Amino acid sequence: MIIHGDCKHVLKNLPAESFDALVTDPPYGFNKQPDLAEVFGHWIKGDDYEATGSGFMGKTWDSFVPGPATWREVFRVLKPGAYGAVFAGSRTAYLMAASLRLAGFEVVDQLFWLYGSGFPKSLDVSQEVDKLDAKQLKKESAYRCTDWIREFCPLSSGQIDKFLGRNGMGRHYRDKAPGGKQPEIPTRADLEKLRPFFTAAVPQWFEDLVDVRTFESENHNSREVIERYKKVAGLNEWRQKYGEQTSAGNLGSRTAPHSDEAKAWHGYGTALKPGYEPIILVRKPTTLTYAENVVTHGTGALNIDGSRNGERFPANILHDGEAFAGKEWERYFYCAKASTADRDDGLQLFEKVSAGDATGGRKEGSAGLNSPRAGAGRRDGARNTHPTVKPTELMKWLCGLLARPGASILDPFTGSGSTWRGAKLNNQKFVGVELSAEYIQIAKARAGAIKP
């Protein structure tokens, strides 16, 4: 069963202590890092911090991790001693764990699901250093424009935002040196919209800057090309691997640093290749012993034998098999990323949507589309429009580890229903909650395709 709505409110209508386990993949909060004191201030007062903006793939539902007020509702409906497996992002897991702890959960462990796919979103620092000359010129030119706007346009930043329908642009167009940080030269379209408000004619130098907007970097243009190569990153790499055609003419080049400052930073970047997703293992505290708890509530023990890898004891490491082949890794539970067949199972009557559209207008081969969370290497023309589908096999393993066959599993952040599918394969009961009506249709169809 799946319920449409915000789980923080929906769960209030469900009876206390009615679920045997929690298996969920909530929003990771891949937004700008908020002021932690403010977040904890809200959390400790008992209300949820409301983040503005959007998270992964521009999705507003992903803007921040669920707060303790939400987890408290989840806590209430779980039986004493019940376990929970909660996915988190590697850079926001500390917030997820803190939020769960503030809601009353004990943190028991942290599982790592390791994967080989996924691309680093690392910036080539030396290249950026070589672009600094143009940045300075661009900034100075932008300040010429913002100074002029402040003098000859009577609209406030807020009024400009409202008028253009673009949040935050007013601040960029009226930015003031030296305190301001992000002055912008208006786009041609925005300038035309603002023109009727100006109290003076727009000078020619301003018109010219609006037409140029990009500034050539001398240092960057002078970088020596040391190698030209066919770009096979991301989706193309995946297509090559599976014998499909890669898009033509996608050429990249490797260049040598030009300025002395860039030479000093050659080989430096800003991020590592993502290689794992944490899964926080929590438990609702109980006053009973393990033995008393399983007998009284039917919860509070992990299914060790049912989750063994052959003869081996289940570990807190799982892997996708790609980067971790060989004997050493055979001891760990293996689960690959969700395949297209898994994502689209049961969706034969749904229309196909391009990968870019399904993931918020991302370009093919873009870093966002190739994020492991988006299912790196997803092909276009998928029917499942959810951007963060988890593999059914992984959810089945987690549901089976945390609760017995026939038990009731809760997923308050159901998405396209992968936990539901996993629970069904274990002959477990399932209740899910999901904000989006579109995802609910997908989840119902995908779960309906599972015949245990």
Ligand SMILES: C[S@@+](CC[C@H](N)C(=O)[O-])C[C@H]1O[C@@H](n2cnc3c(N)ncnc32)[C@H](O)[C@@H]1O
């Ligand atoms: C990370 S996705 C889950 C994806 C899922 N594991 C799958 O395989 O499709 C999180 C989901 O939670 C939903 N969501 C976010 N906040 C919610 C809330 N307060 N109540 C219910 N659903 C919510 C989002 O719409 C999104 O579909």
